[in-house]
Amino acid sequence: MSESPLLEVRNLRKYFPxxxxxxxxxxxxxxxxxxxxxxxxxxEALGVVGESGCGKSTMGRSVLRLIEPTSGTVMFKGQxxxxxxxxxxxRMRADMQIIFQDPYASLNPRMTVGEIISEPLxxxxxxxxxxxxxxxxxxxxEVVGLNPKYxxxxxxxxxxxxxxxxxxxxxxxxxxxxxxxxxxxxxLDVSIQSQxxxxxxxxxxxxxxxxxxxxxSLSVIKHISDRVMVMYLGSVMEAAGKDELFASPSHPYTRAxxxxxxxxxxxxxxxxxxxxxxxxxxxxxxxxxxxxxxxxCYMAEDICSREVPELRDIGNGHLAACHFCDRCKAFGGxxx
Numbered sequence: 001m002s003e004s005p006l007l008e009v010r011n012l013r014k015y016f017p018x019x020x021x022x023x024x025x026x027x028x029x030x031x032x033x034x035x036x037x038x039x040x041x042x043x044e045a046l047g048v049v050g051e052s053g054c055g056k057s058t059m060g061r062s063v064l065r066l067i068e069p070t071s072g073t074v075m076f077k078g079q080x081x082x083x084x085x086x087x088x089x090x091r092m093r094a095d096m097q098i099i100f101q102d103p104y105a106s107l108n109p110r111m112t113v114g115e116i117i118s119e120p121l122x123x124x125x126x127x128x129x130x131x132x133x134x135x136x137x138x139x140x141x142e143v144v145g146l147n148p149k150y151x152x153x154x155x156x157x158x159x160x161x162x163x164x165x166x167x168x169x170x171x172x173x174x175x176x177x178x179x180x181x182x183x184x185x186x187x188l189d190v191s192i193q194s195q196x197x198x199x200x201x202x203x204x205x206x207x208x209x210x211x212x213x214x215x216x217s218l219s220v221i222k223h224i225s226d227r228v229m230v231m232y233l234g235s236v237m238e239a240a241g242k243d244e245l246f247a248s249p250s251h252p253y254t255r256a257x258x259x260x261x262x263x264x265x266x267x268x269x270x271x272x273x274x275x276x277x278x279x280x281x282x283x284x285x286x287x288x289x290x291x292x293x294x295x296x297c298y299m300a301e302d303i304c305s306r307e308v309p310e311l312r313d314i315g316n317g318h319l320a321a322c323h324f325c326d327r328c329k330a331f332g333g334x335x336x
């Protein structure tokens with residue numbers, strides 16, 4: 001019998017109230033996350049990708065209850081995290097952490113590096129003495145590639161890459177089982193991104209951490225993830241193992257995203273066609289009927305505007321929400 005997943009998210013929704021305007025009907029909620037379900041095993045990295053505004057970050061923060069979900073269930077280590085409260089909630093949260101996108105805005109400028117990293121330990125009263133706390137912080141600083149002599153320095157004295165390492169150290173200092181990485185490298189120079197990604201992979205291997213890795217970059221997702229989930233307008237369009245998704249995408253939206261990845265010059269004569277999506281992303285306050293992608297889909301037919309496609313298994317755990325995913329899959333799409 002297989003082990004239960006570390007995390008199981010079922011029918012997660014997050015709606016925000018919206019005032020009436022020229023862009024939305026009166027009282028129409030903004031459906032940031034719509035009926036999202038997935039599982040995550042221990043030590044696994046799930047990449048979540050999609051355009052800006054597709055609900056990736058809202059989904060990640062709803063899982064951690066940094067913002068309260070409108071409905072749905074989040075099971076963490078077999079316990080219902082959405083119903084946890086008081087001491088139980090605080091205990092579970094210690095095992096679930098987040099790395100934020102902006103290393104400049106996510107660190108308190110009035111706290112030293114040592115204070116920033118030790119704060120979770122002090123809140124959870126993990127150690128009895130300050131010396132034990134300091135020893136743990138210094139060890140974690142070494143693990144993430146920060147010189148221990150920086151212990152009493154302030155965030156403004158560091159580069160963006162170093163600041164993100166401070167944020168990573170803060171996230172792992174309690175030894176969590178799950179870390180949500182909310183676009184942790186998008187604000188960094190390309191030369192630094194690979195260093196941070198390699199660090200996260202090393203931490204995953206050495207500490208047994210599971211990641212929900214949110215990014216708009218498929219290249220980054222391909223480097224860090226074991227499985228990939230593609231979102232559009234708050235809904236899951238496709239989910240599959242990394243190799244399967246990149247080699248054989250089954251949703252028109254996934255194919256469009258993959259076609260946008262720049263190819264090296266040596267591939268310039270390959271049989272590859274750039275797919276240009278027409279129109280703009282619809283408003284989540286007034287999403288299209290049926291399949292939310294049909295207004296921009298180059299394969300859409302009448303049924304797409306009438307019926308919401310089921311996110312179904314098309315083989316080997318490859319999930320796709322498209323009425324014609326088998327037809328789309330026949331086109332291929334390997335971008336490796």
